[in-house]
Amino acid sequence: MTLDKLRPGNACIVKRLTAIDKLGRRLMDMGFYPSLSLKVIRNAPLEDPMEVEMDGFFLSLRHEEARFVEVEQK
């Protein structure tokens, strides 16, 4: 399952990053790594982008980008 499929309120654990290059780099630098647990907080008024929380840190990203984060729902 990928992160973009989750709805607000869902929590999950990151399994794998499938993006390479710039997006992959950026995801890693912003703190995504396997075994990280995160929670989807909300979607923007027009559904995209989404906001997630990881360890008290809030991040927004587009669904298109969240597709590259494989997760396991908790």
Added chain:
Amino acid sequence: MKGEKTLVALAGQPNSGKSTVFNALTGASQYVANYPGVTVEKKTGSYKYDGGKVEVVDLPGTYSLTSYSLEERVTRDFLLHEGPSVVVDVIDASNIKRNLYLTFQLLEMEIPIILDLNMMDVADRRDIRIDTDKLGKKLGVSVVPTTIKKGKGKKELVMSIAYLSGGGQAFQPSRIDYGTMEPFLREIKDKLSEEKPISEGYPLRWAAIKLMEGDSEALKLIGKKRSNPEEFLEFVENERRRFESEQNEAPEHHIAFSRQRTADTIVRACVKPKTKNERPLSDRVDGFICNKFLGPIFLVAVIYVLYYLSIVQGYNLTSYTWPLLAKIRSLTESIMPEPGFIYEPLIRSFSLWFVDSINALLNYIPIFFILFGLIAILEDIGYMPRMAFILDRIFSKFGLHGQSTLPMVLGGIYVGGCAVPAVMSTKGIPDERSRLATILTIPMLNCLAKVPLYVLLINIYYAQHKVLAMFFISTISLLIVLTVAKLLTLTVLKDKETAPFILEMPPYHLPTIRGVIGRAVERVWLFIRKIITIVAAIAVIIFALLQFPGISDDRNAYYNGEKEKAVGIFYKKIEGASYADRLQGENLMALVLYWDKYKKAKMMAKGKEAVKALNNKFEEENPVFFKIVQPKKDKAAKKVNKAFKKLFKERRKLLREIKKEKIDNSFLGRIGRYLEPATQWAGFNWRVNVALLSAFAAKESSVATLGALYQQEEEGETLETRMEKGESGFTPLHALALMLFMVLYPPCIATTIMVKIQTGSIKWMLFSMFYPMVLGIFAAILVFTGGSALGLSGLEVMFVFYSLALAITVMMGFVKSRPETI
């Protein structure tokens, strides 16, 4: 450290407080905002300590140190090549884990590091307990807790810097264990140390890690130092491939994940997580601010208040500041040589033109000050990322970015913005393609200076449908901007770098007064410094183009003859009157000036008292002239007064005719005529061309020039009536074409300079001037020639054009521009 110079660098993740630390240390007022990525270039300052000078460099915030973004490259190159004696790693104490990710990379560069645990107040408030000693030991660096916004911990930080740069090394920096990758790193290190040069420039382990990471620039940098780069790079590539097949994990992933996991382990050991498990306040606030329904409403309200306070109230403020500027003008007027009967000395007309041009811009300063102040508040609070979050969906469909919102608002998303601050505010957009698309399209929004022309034309040609026409013009520009942005993205900007949206949503902060005012002043100052100087230069050029070559000798003689005639009539009329002999020769001109000055002064004087004082003053100055100006019951004086009024009017008429002829005859006038055969398809005659050309420096000039072209025939005629009379052939269709051209009109000089500053390229600056012109002509011709051919009225064409634009915009929104896989 007496007399020595120490170099200290401030590094850290975005929004951790580096610039605040910088300001605290150096006493400067560096740009601080609650928005990641505020500082893009590095800034330098210094302070004195123990007799020595400590130079401090504020580096851009980076999440990491690869070569993917400009800021990261700036920071990394500085650390590698400038050799700072100490790096202060400013980290957010309420978010240690993610901040350590960068700390590890700094440690790998083997530079002495101090960990500035900033924002302790936030950590305390959230009940996050940090064992700083343990943290320092685990990392092998000295840790200084600070709440730098309130000045807490500054002394300790300064002492710590002094100690470390004086050669004291607190601990042995720890290093990350990359586990299964360690053998690979060792092999690369061995290979690196075979040849001498590399061990001089860079720390070996750092270089090995970078190479395994596949960092393109590191590969280039290090490869360059080898005697046989191809062979070496191939060796590295082989190692990377071998690791990936053995471990089933990309080496760069392995490296990043190891750092994150190590950070996690350390934080678990040293930080007691908050006991209160409630949602943070900022998140709860966001429940409203980013809510499906309330979010957009709040956004519109914010934009409305922004406009209301800056444009409406700021504009009211200009009625207090304008008299100041008017004073400068009248002061200039008074020190210049006095005008002749029909000729104005060149130096005089030039000086006045110059002052007028500069005043037109200076007049915006109150508006800018309020605007910049409000933006600073929004930035400090942390609303900007929320704005981007709410609108990204729409903007990204057109090749723009969520962070294009602020520039759009500033540029005049409805009516009455200004492209200069708008282009200035594109700085933070990380996506190069969207940033350029934003910069290039913003000038098409409706800035304040375009409004007078709209109002003029709508008042004449759409008097029955004012509201409709105003709605059309203020929303059509947004449709055009979105469409053009998408078109640019699909064509000229196709190959520009894009960046993921991924944006930090920082917690809300309270803005500080000092910060807000400081930033407003700083930006206004930038405007004055960079813009006004160049606009001044351009004003000179336009002046020359409008003034020269001037009128021919023949015509000069003609006007002189007219003057003599008028003067002759005057003398004849007053013959025998007792004042006649006092008005001979030079005295006549003196009376003209006296009369002029008196009328002007009287217009300014308010109240009976003031008029009385004024009368006394003028009477004292010249009792005879005063009698003529105010004859009262004196019969002879009355006679002279009447004749003189006639003469004065005649003079004014001559002056106007000369001015008009000068413009007709000027270089600009000639260009306008020269262009007429082409522009007639858009419905522009040469006069309109001249007005548009003169608007190039500043758009408000268009109406001013039209004012000069359509001369008054009777006293007090408005420009509206004059234009209607002067252009009997003009129809609403002409007006529509002209207004559309104005929407697409190339950015004013001030904006183009800002474009140059923000894109750093003359090429883009020229492009930003050129393409709107082509587009504008095209749209105007389409509307005018097309509308005439179909026999449609201006209003009908307006509907057709609007529907077309709307349809195209919606269609454009569906065209895919970003690659499906990234």
